[in-house]
Amino acid sequence: MSNYPLLFEPITINKMQMSNRIVMPAMHLNYTPDGAVSDQLVAFYRERAEGGAGLCIVGGCVINDRSGGPFMVNILKDDDIPGLTRLAKAIQDGGARAGVQLYMAGAYAHSFAIGQQSISSSPHFSKFTKQDAREMSLEEIAQVQDDFVQAALRAQKAGMDMVEILASAGYLICQFLSPTINKRTDEYGGSLENRMRFGLEVVRKTRAAVGPDFCVGVRVAGNDFVPGNHTNEEAALFAKACQDAGADMINVTGGWHETKVPQLTHELPAAGFAYLARGVKRAVSVPVASSNRIHGPGLAEEILARGDADLICMGRPLIADPELPNKAKAGRVDLIKRCVACNQGCFDAIMTLGPIGCMVNPRASHEALGKPGPAAAAKKVVVVGGGAAGAQAAITAAERGHKVTLFEAADTLGGQIAWYWRSTEKPDFAAIPAWQGAYLKELGVDVRLGQRAEADSIAALGPDHVVLASGARPVMPPIPGLSGPGVVHAWDVLKGKAPVIGREVVVIGGGAVGLETAINVAKRGALTPEQAYYLTLFRGESPEAIDRLLTTGSHNVTVLEMLPKIGKGVGRSTAWIVYLLIKRFGIKPITGVKVLSVEPGKVTFDSSDGQIAIKADTVIVAAGAAPVNDLLEPLRAKGLDVSVIGDAGGGLTVLDAIAQGYKLAAEL
Known part of the structure; x- marks a missing residue:
């Protein structure tokens, strides 16, 4: 059949x-x-x-x-x-x-x-x-x-x-x-x-x-x-x-x-x-x-x-x-x-x-332009990082005949995607590390999960080229009080590793990650689709009540953004949906501000209306990420040929990261 x-x-x-x-x-x-x-x-x-x-x-x-x-x-x-x-x-x-x-x-x-x-x-x-x-x-x-x-x-x-x-x-x-x-x-x-x-x-x-x-x-x-x-x-x-x-x-x-x-x-x-x-x-x-x-x-x-x-x-x-x-x-x-x-x-x-x-x-x-042809000479290629960019580089390099070894410190492929899809209700994203993993296996790539690459262990493999795709780590801006209690990073919130406590939640940073986090928190306590279906099917609540409860969660969320507008990094064709959700869930964006300090229970910032303090039971920081490329200089010091792709070379969208990994490997 x-x-x-x-x-x-x-x-x-x-x-x-x-x-x-x-x-x-x-x-x-x-x-x-x-x-x-x-x-x-x-x-x-x-x-x-x-x-x-x-x-x-x-x-x-x-x-x-x-x-x-x-x-x-x-x-x-x-x-x-x-x-x-x-x-x-x-x-x-x-x-x-x-x-x-x-x-x-x-x-x-x-x-x-x-x-x-x-x-x-x-x-x-x-x-x-x-x-x-x-x-x-x-x-x-x-x-x-x-x-x-x-x-x-x-x-x-x-x-x-x-x-x-x-x-x-x-x-x-x-x-x-x-x-x-x-x-x-x-x-x-x-x-x-x-x-x-x-x-x-x-x-x-x-x-x-x-x-x-x-x-x-x-x-x-x-x-x-x-x-x-x-x-x-x-x-x-x-x-x-x-x-x-x-x-x-x-x-x-x-x-x-x-x-x-x-x-x-x-x-x-x-x-x-x-x-x-x-x-x-x-x-x-x-x-x-x-x-x-x-x-x-x-x-x-x-x-x-x-x-x-x-x-x-x-x-x-x-x-x-x-x-x-x-x-x-x-x-x-x-x-x-x-x-x-x-x-x-x-x-x-x-x-x-x-x-x-x-x-x-x-x-x-x-x-x-056609598909990349076989490499003129097969090389030993080591890829550090099994996120979207690194995995794509490994796949394309292997397709062209190179012998590829991939190191990933985590137990799974995917990098940020491995946790991002769960927290943002985007289960389709889980397909990326799934098919990339299947391709790596099909192509015979030596994938070493749970192994943190070091300069010596990489050099011991005698690679002709090293691809550094080691990602990024979140940063904390120099704002007094960010090391205090009740302050967490957006990544940890999205990973489910940091609790969000209290009614009043303030997100510092109104870019794509900040807004995703704000929406994630605002949805907590609101009716789930399963609850809405149950209450609709058995007429437990009126349609008007269900509509209200779908967008009424446990937290009041405020987003503080230094730029005149929120949404930097949000796609042009999807921004309207993000802004609609912000409105529907009652998230309050305040733009053009400079956060001055964070103290237990409050955040103080400068705005066009002067200095303002607002209540904050939990403060979530979404102020960007910094490249992780600690291996770059040690590898070059050993005389190795190294390329840096993905977030390890600077903040990129997943689109750009995968394209970068493909382009690099297509030219090796």
């Missing part, structure tokens, strides 16, 4: 035959700075196809000069067809079916990018893009519908196997569907039937143009998660209407971009939106895809077994590991580099118009 039989069962949608149920959905990648298909885009999708995906959907692809922004793939003129043909062939030669997503942003388009005012169903100010959109005329409606049709025909001419019409995430078709935005009084506004008309006409006209045998899909929001907008009930009605209009498959995702419901980060439970796909599937007879946070084959198989969906979208999981399908089919799940929902390499990059990368896959965005 094969591994994951449902996931790897072939399926035919219209005339499109897929080898399995795995779909790589359309995602902004920022690999096409001028809109033309690039070598990097082709290489990226070729690897995902060769890695075993059943269908790769490219996009969003802009259909006219009003539809998108910079770095998106163009499908707006016939000159784009040759590049798309090349892309389709690369995907198909890799073993997958190829599709494109037809994208029209509407009010989500930036005027600076399109050179004109954005358009929408009605005059509308977008909370997401801060753009004032004007209402489309009937002539413009007809023109945009034809733009969809012409783009679909170009995809067909390019040899693509399908097109997907984007009707999710708050883009133009959603803006017609939305009762809070669409205030038209003609046939495109008012009733649900009228508000669906624009999108359904796009589907009908596309179907008529491409013929009966070409696959047409629609990506819908299973719930807008915007007050006053569509729920799963209306989504199911729209999906059924799309099917009746000619759609062959429905791809179900979560809400709009402007929703306050996280859709991609760890706050969304694994497969947390599968219920949305189930609601749509019960209303239609065409295949339905489930999306968002389906990070592994076991979870995917479970969704298929329950009958919640027919197809599984894996976007970021396939950025993280293009070989995920092949590894799953071969029973090597232990080697899957799992997406950890960090957003560091992907959506943080989108926010700065950078190319999409990945924390756990440092090759992402560099596929066109």
